[in-house]
Amino acid sequence: MKKCEGCGAYLQDEDPNKEGFTKNISKNLCERCFRIRNYSEYKVVVKDNDDYIKILKEINQTRDLVVFVVDVFLLNHGLEMIQKYLTNPILLVLTKRDLLPLSVKDEKLLSYMDNYNIKVVDKEIISSYKNYNFDALLYKIKKYQISKMVYVVGFTNAGKSTMINKLLYHYSNEDTKLTTSLMPSTTLNRLEVTLDETLTLVDTPGLLIKNSLMNYLDGNKLNKVLPKKEIKPITYQIKSNQWIVIDDFCMLEVPKGNDLTLYLSGALNVNRYYEGIEVEGLKNKRIKIKKDHDLVLEGLGFIHFKEETSVTVYTKYDMDIYTRKKLI
Numbered sequence: 001m002k003k004c005e006g007c008g009a010y011l012q013d014e015d016p017n018k019e020g021f022t023k024n025i026s027k028n029l030c031e032r033c034f035r036i037r038n039y040s041e042y043k044v045v046v047k048d049n050d051d052y053i054k055i056l057k058e059i060n061q062t063r064d065l066v067v068f069v070v071d072v073f074l075l076n077h078g079l080e081m082i083q084k085y086l087t088n089p090i091l092l093v094l095t096k097r098d099l100l101p102l103s104v105k106d107e108k109l110l111s112y113m114d115n116y117n118i119k120v121v122d123k124e125i126i127s128s129y130k131n132y133n134f135d136a137l138l139y140k141i142k143k144y145q146i147s148k149m150v151y152v153v154g155f156t157n158a159g160k161s162t163m164i165n166k167l168l169y170h171y172s173n174e175d176t177k178l179t180t181s182l183m184p185s186t187t188l189n190r191l192e193v194t195l196d197e198t199l200t201l202v203d204t205p206g207l208l209i210k211n212s213l214m215n216y217l218d219g220n221k222l223n224k225v226l227p228k229k230e231i232k233p234i235t236y237q238i239k240s241n242q243w244i245v246i247d248d249f250c251m252l253e254v255p256k257g258n259d260l261t262l263y264l265s266g267a268l269n270v271n272r273y274y275e276g277i278e279v280e281g282l283k284n285k286r287i288k289i290k291k292d293h294d295l296v297l298e299g300l301g302f303i304h305f306k307e308e309t310s311v312t313v314y315t316k317y318d319m320d321i322y323t324r325k326k327l328i
């Protein structure tokens with residue numbers, strides 16, 4: 001059976017509501033990929049992690065190199081779980097470097113990954129948007145590859161397919177292009193692309209991040225929440241108790257006497273209020289943030305507080321809220 005060249009789903013002309021549908025089976029792209037590419041029209045596909053874990057288990061049967069792609073802005077606390085399924089050698093690739101301020105050193109971001117318990121053969125930091133460090137990336141893939149096959153894995157939306165497209169563009173004569181989008185679950189099945197006679201990259205669907213804001217939003221809202229260019233941190237001095245309202249995604253009740261810096265998409269509206277906030281019907285979580293830690297709002301961004309403090313976060317979404325050692 002033929003696969004869609006964009007997302008890896010098996011092509012079929014029987015059920016428009018199922019993956020891989022095309023009216024014309026002789027085409028190479030499914031209708032969903034065609035629409036994402038030509039009209040930026042997204043059809044959210046609800047995948048579950050079981051399909052993905054099946055793919056990871058297949059990869060684990062090989063001893064081949066795995067490139068584990070991680071979004072440097074939306075680092076999530078489930079990163080270690082990849083090693084629950086994979087015993088292959090892992091090259092860790094931090095991507096979307098362009099989203100964090102240039103003043104932060106690459107070395108710092110790379111060594112931050114040591115806080116996670118992931119055994120890797122090497123690490124690299126790249127930006128597909130800026131074509132940053134692709135020579136180094138290809139060098140490392142070739143250095144550590146065990147056979148011709150190299151598997152690209154990671155959480156959904158990390159930027160796997162975009163990275164493979166850039167590798168193809170720079171280092172091969174292939175004119176195939178994988179489908180990419182800001183919606184979760186763009187790639188639907190494993191898909192092989194040949195870079196050269198010694199290297200075949202295998203794109204895979206992304207693992208869904210449980211309790212990420214990303215899972216609940218439509219295309220318009222995702223466009224707002226997911227940053228496309230360098231984040232400009234916003235610092236507030238908190239001189240009296242107040243509320244920070246992040247668009248219609250969440251609110252924070254912050255006690256006085258602490259400066260905070262928000263790292264969020266610039267497209268979001270952030271406002272401060274001193275009183276009069278309606279919180280009825282919202283879930284809330286009170287959380288203590290130690291010094292030198294960040295507060296993470298999964299799928300939305302992170303906030304750094306200068307001193308130890310406790311805040312209450314209100315939201316209608318099932319979004320994980322937790323702290324981690326400060327990133328920058």
Ligand SMILES: Nc1nc2c(ncn2[C@@H]2O[C@H](COP(=O)(O)OP(=O)(O)OP(=O)(O)O)[C@@H](O)[C@H]2O)c(=O)[nH]1
Binds near residue numbers: 128187
């Ligand atoms: N700023 C920035 N955005 C990126 C970069 N690479 C990818 N993106 C964006 O991130 C989003 C997800 O990219 P994809 O390549 O589709 O991600 P994926 O990991 O293949 O996602 P799934 O197929 O859903 O698992 C898209 O909106 C991309 O344009 C990058 O280097 N910098």
Ligand SMILES: [Mg+2]
Binds near residue numbers: 161205
């Ligand atoms: Mg993809």
